[in-house]
C-alpha cells in the first residue's frame with residue numbers, strides 16, 4: 001500500500017513509520033507544521049512542533065530510508081483546533097484539543113489530502129489497534145493500558161478508520177523505545193510530550209487569561225449563596241478542589257469542589273463531593289467508529305470520559321440524535337463539552353460530546 | 359530508474375574538469391598566504407584561477423574577492439557598501455532594491471533596516487518580472503543624496519527574467535551612487551560583463567555553473583575600500599579575511615573555463631529544451647500560466663502556475679516519480695512559503711502557492727522533458743484533487 005506517515009519528531013511516530021516500511025508498504029514521511037511561528041527548541045516535555053521536532057522527524061525518515069516532506073497545516077490547525085479550544089472554554093466547556101486535532105487535522109485534512117494524491121491511508125504512532133471484520137476495519141484499544149489512546153481517536157468516523165494505520169497498538173511503550181534504539185533512531189530517548197502542544201508554557205490558565213481576558217465573577221454554592229470571587233471562570237475545571245480561595249467552611253466540614261461553570265452569569269458553582277456524582281450522561285453529535293448502533297436499542301458496554309480515565313460499566317443507547325449512557329456506579333466530575341466514548345469490550349463504538357449529566 | 363533533475367537553478371552537477379581540479383588541488387600542501395615555497399605554489403594556483411575567472415567576468419583580477427558563498431558575497435557587498443556610505447555621510451542610509459531579490463540580498467538589507475537604521479525603498483516591477491526603470495529614475499532623482507546603495511539582481515532565480523542593470527547603472531552613475539548586482543544566476547548563462555555594466559559590485563557563485571559548493575565571489579571595483587564583515591588575517595584586500603579555499607577556487611576556475619568554451623552551444627541547447635518543456639506542459643496540462651517574460655530571460659528557468667494544484671503536492675508527487683523540482687523557498691522550519699517573487703508580480707497567494715519552478719541545465723536532455731511529459735498530466739490531476747480539500 002501507499003501510505004503517508006505523520007511524523008511528529010517523537011519516538012512513537014518514528015517507530016510506526018519504520019514498521020510500516022518494514023511491512024512492505026510504500027511509505028512517505030510527512031511532518032505537520034501546526035504553528036506559523038514555531039519555537040526553535042523544545043523545553044523538556046513541553047510543547048511540540050518546534051523547528052527541532054521537524055529536524056528530528058527528518059532525521060528519523062533518513063534513518064528509516066523514506067522520503068520526507070513538511071506539510072503546512074497551520075491555518076487548519078489554528079481555525080479548527082486552537083480557535084475551537086478558546087471558543088469552547090469561553091462557552092464554559094472543557095474541550096480536549098488532541099481529539100479535535102485527530103478528527104480535523106490528522107484524519108481529515110491529512111487523510112483527505114493523502115487519498116486525493118493517490119495514497120491509501122495515514123500511519124501514526126498512536127497506541128490503538130484496528131482489526132478487519134465483515135464491517136470493515138474496526139477500532140480497538142491498544143494492548144498497553146497505560147498508553148492506550150483509543151479515547152482520543154474515538155472521533156474518527158467509519159471511513160476515517162478505514163484509512164488509519166496504527167502499527168504500535170500491539171506493543172508497550174518501553175518496547176517501542178527499545179526498538180527505536182535498535183533501529184538507530186536518535187529519538188529513542190526523547191521525552192514524551194504531555195501538555196497541550198500550542199500552550200508552550202504548560203500553564204493553561206494563564207494562556208487562556210491572556211487570550212480571553214478575565215472577567216471577575218462570583219463563586220456560589222448550590223443554593224446561589226456567594227462564597228467568593230474568581231478572576232475568570234474558564235480557568236476552573238469541574239471536579240477541581242484546590243485553589244478556590246474560599247474561607248468559609250462547609251457545614252459538614254467537607255471540602256468543596258467545582259460542580260459546574262455557568263458562562264452566561266459568569267459564575268462558578270461549588271459544592272460537596274457527593275454533588276459531583278453523575279449517574280446518567282447525555283451526549284450529542286455522536287461519531288461512530290464502526291457500524292452505528294441500532295436506534296433505541298440498549299447495549300451493555302463501557303463509558304470512558306477522560307483520555308486515561310477508567311472504563312466504567314454502563315448501558316448506552318441512541319435515539320438518532322442523542323446518546324444516553326447509564327452508569328452502574330456513579331462517576332465524579334464531568335463537564336459539558338467533554339467527550340464520552342462508548343466501548344464494546346475493547347472495541348471503540350463511538351464518541352459524543354457531553355451535553356448534560358444527572 | 360535514474361532521477362530526472364529539473365532543479366539546476368538550486369545547484370547544477372559539477373563538470374568533470376571541476377571535480378578533478380578540486381581533487382588534485384586538495385592533494386597540494388600549502389597555505390596560500392605562507393611566504394615559503396609551498397605557500398607560494400598554492401598561491402600561484404589561486405592567482406591563475408583568479409585571472410581566468412576575471413577574464414570571463416570581464417573585470418580586473420584584483421577586483422575579485424573570494425568568499426565562502428554567494429550569500430556571503432552579497433552580505434559583504436551590501437553591508438560593506440552601506441556602512442562605508444553612511445560613514446562618509448550620515449544622511450546616506452537609503453537602500454534601493456527590488457521586491458524580488460533572493461533571500462541572500464533581501465535578508466541582509468532587512469537586517470540593516472532593523473539593526474542599523476537603513477531605510478529600504480523598493481522599486482516597482484512589471485507583472486512580467488522586470489524592474490520599472492522610470493521608477494528607478496524617480497527614486498534616484500528624489501533621494502539622490504540619501505541613497506547609500508542600489509542592489510538589484512542581474513537575473514531572477516525563480517522566474518529567470520534578466521534586469522536592465524546597464525540602464526540602472528547609467529542613471530545611478532550620474533549621481534555617483536554605488537550599484538551592486540547579484541549575478542549568481544546570470545554568470546555563465548547570459549552575457550555578463552562587469553566592466554561593460556559599470557557596476558560597483560557584483561556577486562557570483564560557483565555551484566550554479568558546474569563548480570563546487572561553498573565558494574563565491576564578490577567583484578568589487580578597484581580601489582574601493584568597504585567596511586568588512588569578517589575581520590582576521592587580512593586576506594582578499596582586507597575585505598574578506600580567512601585562509602583562501604584553494605581547491606574550491608581552482609575548481610571554480612575550471613568550471614568557468616568549461617562554460618567559456620561552450621557558452622553559446624550550451625545555452626542555446628538549454629533554451630531550446632526550455633521551449634520544448636513549455637510546449638510539452640501546454641500540451642499535457644490545461645489551464646496553466648507561465649510567470650516572467652520569456653524574451654531576455656535565463657535559458658533554463660521556467661516558472662509555471664498550475665491553478666488549484668498546491669506546489670508542495672506537485673513537488674511530492676513529481677519526486678515520487680523521480681523528478682526533482684522546486685517550489686521556491688522554505689522558512690527555517692521547512693514550511694514552503696508562497697514565493698515573494700511571484701507575489702511581487704501580483705499573483706494571489708493561492709496562485710503563488712500553486713506554482714513550480716523547473717530549471718534545466720548542462721546535463722538536461724530531450725528525454726528528461728519527454729519523461730516529465732509522460733507523468734505531469736496525472737500528477738497535476740492528483741495535486742488538483744488534493745488542492746480542493
Ligand SMILES: Cc1ncc(COP(=O)(O)O)c(C=O)c1O
Pocket residue numbers: 367368427428429430460462511513514515540542543563564572573574
Ligand atoms: C540569485 C541568487 N543569489 C544568491 C544565491 C546564494 O548563493 P550561495 O548558494 O552560493 O550562497 C543563490 C542561490 O542559492 C541565488 O540564486
